[in-house]
Amino acid sequence: MATIKDVAKRAGVSPSTVSRALSGKVPVDKETRERVMEAVRALNYKPNILAKGLKEGRTNTIGLMVPNICNPVFPAVARGVEDVAREHGFTVILCNTDENIEAEKDYVEKLQKRWVDGFIFATAREESQHIFELKEKGFPVVLVVRHMGQAVDAVVIDNYKSSFEAVKYLINTGHRRICIINGDTSLTLYKERFEGYKHALQAAGLPIMPELVLDVAGRDDNGYGAVTAMLKKGILPDAVFATSDPRAIGAIRAIKDCGLSVPGDVSVVGFDDLDISAFLDPPLTTVSQPLYEMGARAARRLIDMINGEKSGQPKVELVEANLVIRKSVKVREH
């Protein structure tokens, strides 16, 4: 494990000269530089990032907080973050928080002390006071997928609009009894998707029927049970709007298990557009979120902040989500 001193000795110069030859910020004699480089190669010298970080006050590392990497929306986001990070010489630390604010706080506390230069949170909740505090302290923070008002920079889709459009599409294709399988309504994101659903119905003069509003909570609950229960009670929607693709998959399974067909009896629309969604039976009509792109943008934004491009006001960036139409919705005549 060669240090800068070893290189210096071999090149017959001082450590400072080695440092300068390597950084290139200060002129170094051409011939000296070559001797240094040759020594660097010979000893396979790589600077110790800890020492460098200690001196410079930064580590070129970012922390990425996700609820659970096993939730299929997050790998794509993580990938976007990592690709951009690497491009800029940054490294990514991955943290799963399981929606546990205390666990997240611990993690943040630990990483924040000179470990990481900034955070990307895909975990923001209304109660996430610590994110505000971080931001206020001047620590670089960007949110992705979920946002917190206008106070913190974020990269998200317009959940209200996407949901509105999806439900409007169902209405336009002749559906009247539209069920929604919603996620954890303590999350703004699902509140917004629910608002979109409600307003699309209202705009068309359709009533909101409580028996068609299904909430599922835990992370492993894809709605199979809730849909089955509804159907068994004899409540029959003509369409299901699932607020995630796994929930759409669960709904389809439940509908079929009750002897009904998709989309023959019940149409289904999902949300996410996972890799496999086009290959389901039927191929899923779903709202496509540009997850990779969102991760990439969030990372770019964060790195700009870290590099001191203080962008004054925080900005919530909206990226386009769009409904991709496949075969899980049937046009109904009345």
Place this chain on the structure above:
Amino acid sequence: MATIKDVAKRAGVSPSTVSRALSGKVPVDKETRERVMEAVRALNYKPNILAKGLKEGRTNTIGLMVPNICNPVFPAVARGVEDVAREHGFTVILCNTDENIEAEKDYVEKLQKRWVDGFIFATAREESQHIFELKEKGFPVVLVVRHMGQAVDAVVIDNYKSSFEAVKYLINTGHRRICIINGDTSLTLYKERFEGYKHALQAAGLPIMPELVLDVAGRDDNGYGAVTAMLKKGILPDAVFATSDPRAIGAIRAIKDCGLSVPGDVSVVGFDDLDISAFLDPPLTTVSQPLYEMGARAARRLIDMINGEKSGQPKVELVEANLVIRKSVKVREH
């Protein structure tokens, strides 16, 4: 950003005393310790991990190399790694390599210099010379999912056996023309799965028919195209053994798109048992890999190595995979 000196000043002691009070390795007067602790609390002091790492020569960080976190087998592995790592006070750096050995080498070079204390590779290939070198240099390394002979510690399933059992199950349920959709055969893992397929066929006195052996390469290729092409040529298997669940999904879609039914005309067996696999149509019979457990075990092993429990000989740990039978296979009479 309070340092140990600030704490020392506030508690009226020297930095060394603070360090000792905190580490607990050396006796410190009860009353002094309390003053220190109180100062720590008051200033919200957290040790600077960089400085600590620099001094101690370790960082309590591990590097996790995966081909691509978007491949659905890896999130579960990553989660297992991360949970165990956190339990032991370690942090995980996530790296996607896209099967690119050069990219991986760069990453490793960079991280290795005092950034991370060890590596978990889910990316091992036969050509991965650098992993051997790392191992030989005495750097802690554990493989997961893929292994490299007996030379490097690893946590894997018995791919040969699992594949053999899956195909044997198809044979026992009356299938005679069994197609395999295999992955990248430059990977030992897929070689082994292919061997299992071959030997199961041979053991039953069945021929290996080249037109039923489909190889798919790239990461986004789920075999939909290959299966469709085969079917269009009029080649009709009575079962498909897919070496991953996404490939099973692609195969099912292709079969149905050709107007055939699963499992009526063609049975399908997958490999992985993803979260959604039970909810497909038909619910997928598939080899279940304990991915989370594998990640967790790999992490435990690595941390033991880092902590100096030199386990002499490297050990390749086999974990149990088992076929979970659902509805994508039909029993056929002859």
Place this chain on the structure above:
DNA sequence: AAGGTTTGTACAATCGTTTGCATAAAATAT
């Protein structure tokens, strides 16, 4: 040829910890 620049390099301090050594104070033994 003498003074003034420029250029290249070395020295030493610094980042925030940990730890071996030295020492003072307290506890124990004689």
Place this chain on the structure above:
DNA sequence: ATATTTTATGCAAACGATTGTACAAACCTT
């Protein structure tokens, strides 16, 4: 009471890099 051990603490060096300051040598200028 003195000598000896134990206990608690401080000092200073070290980990491996970066960088401001200082100085020597080489280059100009007139």
